[in-house]
Amino acid sequence: MPRLTLSRTALNGIVAATLAALAAAPANAQEVRPREPVITVTGEGQSDVAPDMAIIELGVVKDGKTAREALDANNKAMAEVMKALKDAGIAERDLQTSGFTISPQYHFPQNENGENKPPVLVGFQVANMLSLRVRDLSKLGTIMDQTVTLGVNQSGGIRFTNDKPEAAISQARKKAVEDAIAKAKELTVAAGIGLGRVLEMSETSYRPQPVPMMRSAMAKDFAAEAVPVAAGETSYSVNVTVTFALQN
Structure with a gap:
């Protein structure tokens, strides 16, 4: 069976490359920066509007x-x-x-004994x-x-x-962001640290919910013989999750 032989020059090259890789590993590990400290909060916003x-x-x-x-x-x-x-x-x-x-x-049907008969x-x-x-x-x-x-x-x-709820949803969304910022400021002030820039922001959900509230303008519109109906208001809720950087 033939034997594999390496020249002294090739062997020295392999050894040198191996030593260089081992020497570089600790240096690269030292260059990894620590993760930036962050805070994540959830803001909630709600907008109530009369249904149409x-x-x-x-x-x-x-x-x-x-x-x-x-x-x-x-x-x-x-x-x-x-x-x-x-x-x-x-x-x-x-x-x-x-x-x-x-x-x-x-x-x-059932018979005299209380037993079921065929349907x-x-x-x-x-x-x-x-x-x-x-x-x-x-x-x-x-x-x-x-x-x-x-x-x-x-x-x-x-x-x-509502036929076009976009305006109400937009208002609820703005309130949700304002709520998230207010919560983040309150937490960082209490901890004695600074609040940095926004890193991430996402909207998680919004849903219409009825608010049982009778509007007087509608109540007088119904005739006496009609079915009384209370339209109330519709509440649109938006949740946003915001991640902020922290400052030392």
């Missing part, structure tokens, strides 16, 4: 001996409801079917849910009252919001 739009979930539920009978009854009632909504000024773009189901209905089909139920946006809140109570009269017998809830 309501989103309602309304439904018509009808029963029949057959699916056809239940569907025909439901279609008739829902057609009347949608016509009334359009007559009240609700635009096509603000009406959307949000759910539709046909369900068999069973009766579960008996007794009919069908059709449910048609409609989501609508009401942009004129002064009509909200009247619209809800009229739809019930025309056949709406199920509700999925009501939510007040």
Whole structure:
């Protein structure tokens, strides 16, 4: 088997390179700078604004001996409801079917001993849910009252919001940053150190939340026979996380 031989010059070169690497390692380690001291705080901001739009979930539920009978009854009632909504000024773009189901209905009889017998089909139920946006809140109570009269017998809830919430969110965002700066200053003053520049900043979340507060201007707009509705205010919350450098 052939033997690998190195010249004296090559061997000296390898040894020299190895010694140079070992000598440079401690020097490089000494050049690593310590991490800059920082402080990270979370600021919260909130902006309350009166809503200008309501989103309602309304439904018509009808029963029949057959699916056809239940569907025909439901279609008739829902057609009347949608016509009334359009007559009240609700635009096509603000009406959307949000759910539709046909369900068999069973009766579960028992014998004299209290034991369950096989279920008996007794009919069908059709449910048609409609989501609508009401942009004129002064009509909200009247619209809800009229739809019930025309056949709406199920509700999925009501939510007040704003068509263009950007201004409220922007205000909440500014308050959140101001809150973060105030917290950082308070902490550094208490610790006897200086507050440096902003290193990082991020927005973590914002969410609309209803504030139950009746506006007198809306209360007087509702007719006496309409459904009383309190729109209150919508609260937009923003959280920001800010990292500052610290000064000695």
